[in-house]
Amino acid sequence: MxxxxxxxxxxxxxxxxxxxxxxxxxxxxxxxxxxxxxxxxxxxxxxxxxxxxxxxxxxxxxxxxxxxxxxxxxxxxxxxxxxxxxxxxxxxxxxxxxxxxxxxxxxxxxxxxxxxxxxxxxxxxxxxxxxxxxxxxxxxxxHPQWLISALRDDWPGYWQNILNANNQKPPMHLRVNLQKVTRAEYLRLLAASNIEAVPVAGLDCAVSLIQPVDVDVLPGFAQGQVSVQDIGAQHAAALLDLNPGLRVLDACAAPGGKCAHILETQPALASLTAVDRDQTRLKRLGDNCQRLGISLEIYHADAGVAEQWWNGNPFDRILLDVPCSATGVIRRHPDIKVLRQEQSIGNYTDQQYRLLESAWSMLKSRGRLLYATCSVLNQENDQQIAKFLKNYPDASNIDMIQEWGLKTGYGLQILPGIGDADGFYYAVLEKR
Ligand SMILES: C[S@@+](CC[C@H](N)C(=O)[O-])C[C@H]1O[C@@H](n2cnc3c(N)ncnc32)[C@H](O)[C@@H]1O
The missing domain is CATH 1.10.940.10 (NusB-like)
Incomplete structure (x- = not known):
């Protein structure tokens, strides 16, 4: 053909x-x-x-x-x-x-x-x-006009940078599995395979490739020494403050990039539970876990309907990487420009809030919930957290001291075009 x-x-x-x-x-x-x-x-x-x-x-x-x-x-x-x-x-x-x-x-x-x-x-x-x-x-x-206008409203000083960055081809970033190999050692393996790469400052396992390559040529890929993951997504694990013996929930887990990173960061958790309602994406999560040699409890369910899967034992940490407009990852998925409609944002915000409320009910007192999106729209980010804090007096917002991202009212926003990462938003809530 x-x-x-x-x-x-x-x-x-x-x-x-x-x-x-x-x-x-x-x-x-x-x-x-x-x-x-x-x-x-x-x-x-x-x-x-x-x-x-x-x-x-x-x-x-x-x-x-x-x-x-x-x-x-x-x-x-x-x-x-x-x-x-x-x-x-x-x-x-x-x-x-x-x-x-x-x-x-x-x-x-x-x-x-x-x-x-x-x-x-x-x-x-x-x-x-x-x-x-x-x-x-x-x-x-x-870009579609509604998105240009939304970005101009939300990011008056940055909207043109974001739009220009969305039109670039994305870089390829790797996450080295520090349980199997050090980053320095992995950089040597890349060099020996003639793949040019540099370490990324501020993230101890991140590597940026000078030119994207097929995963099959990455040394140790099949053996789980490395995964492909944008550096914006690699901040999640550290923000969860993971310690041995904790019970962790990844409520929207597939295809499992952040989930695997959680276990690579802290393999001595008491348990890691992964839930997702998309069977095809869960299959990819299963394949990734197999490749990386990690095991966890996996549920194919709506994370927001606890009785479908939850045994009532609360979690110390919850990662809630909600479904969103994905307006932070347009350079990787340019079809978002034509597929996403302005009217669909309301559906996302409804789902996000429902998932947030339900995850909150599964969090232990003094437990920590990390709310994450790959969106750059305030509606899905700070506005959700502001509404939640107003309605849930037992929730407090944790101030994140980080050397990356822009500080927003309640979280940190990474914008495409500012640094090399995809657009992500993170906010941390703790139960009083
Ligand atoms: C942003 S993606 C998660 C990416 C994943 N955390 C990672 O790092 O690989 C959002 C996920 O939420 C799932 N999802 C959407 N609604 C859900 C629900 N009600 N319950 C559980 N999962 C849901 C989607 O199928 C999708 O896999």
Whole structure:
């Protein structure tokens, strides 16, 4: 199958069926594909979504009438063509002719002429069209307007940094399993494999790779010496203040990145209970635990419905890494820009608050709850904690003294574009 046609099919699943980009890639990319071709399909699919709002703006200036909904694959193919011309170094004539020819693989040869005309017109008029970018914030920043406005309201001094950072390709960070190998030793193993990497200051197990690589080439990966995890996510374990003998709950645990880090940080816990309601993601958690050689109690359940899984024995520590808008991780998941709707934020905040209330009821007196999101929206972060503190007089907010993140009213916020991490929010509550 032709790579451009594969990318067009992936993109139309995302744009039309609202399927997540990683699921669409797994569904469409054949297992037999060569790795170089697979990388090109991913480049096109991720790149088009990263720049979707700008490319769509170009397209609207190049077409006389919009592409019909049933031809979303053709629209996606044109966007792939525009992406190559505007953002990749593919020679223009090759980009145009290969994109035109891909119509055959979509069984739509009638679209050849249309695609040829649009791409050639872009080549002629790109300078003029690009001058009009300043007329549209959506096109200029390549984000939906509601999100641009929300970020401007929440982060008046930082919103443009955040938007620009969201449009970059993400770095690859590793978490070294200090139970198996020291970071210095692991850096030597990387160097011996010709993988350039540097330690990350302020996190004793974090490593940043100069160039992303396939996990299969990471030394000791299969043996659990290392995991892939953004440095923003690597702060959670330390904030839980883990000591031997504690009973810990990870209430929204899958696929298990923070959960595994908890046990790597403190293997002498009395117990670690992991709950998640998504069976597919829990399977990944199980695979990760097996690879890392750790064991824990796992429940497939709604963490907010205690009677489904809880035995009534309270926890000393709870990590509540709630489902959220994921607006802090857009550079890794650019499909969020097109899939997330402003109206869906209210659903997240309702769920988050429900989970927070229920987790609180399972926390021991003097116990600690860490509320975490990968969101940069105040609604999901400080506003939730403010509401909770108002309604629960037995909750107190612990001040975090950290050398990272921005101090907010009740927690710490890491913003994309300030440092190298994804966007995360953390707040610590203690039960009086
Ligand atoms: C931000 S992700 C967790 C990431 C995870 N802590 C990690 O570090 O790998 C949020 C998780 O919450 C789960 N979830 C959503 N609603 C839930 C609920 N009511 N009960 C339990 N898990 C839930 C989702 O399936 C998702 O896996």
């Amino acid at each position: 032709d790579s451009r046609a594969l990318a067009a099919r992936i993109l139309s699943l995302v744009l039309q069926e609202k399927i997540h980009l990683d699921s669409a890639c797994s569904e469409i990319i054949p297992a037999t594909i060569e790795s170089r071709e697979q990388a090109f399909v991913m480049e096109l699919s991720y790149g088009v979504l990263r720049w979707y709002y700008r490319l769509d703006f170009f397209l609207n200036r190049l077409l006389n009438k919009p592409v019909r909904r049933k031809d979303t694959d053709i629209k996606a193919l044109i966007l792939c063509g525009l992406y190559q011309l505007a953002f990749l170094r593919t020679p223009a004539h090759a980009a145009v002719s290969a994109t035109v020819n891909a119509t055959v693989h979509l069984d739509k040869p009638w679209a050849k002429q249309l695609i040829n005309a649009v791409l050639r017109r872009y080549q002629r008029e790109s300078a003029t069209i690009e001058q009009t970018l300043n007329n549209s914030e959506t096109a200029l920043y390549a």
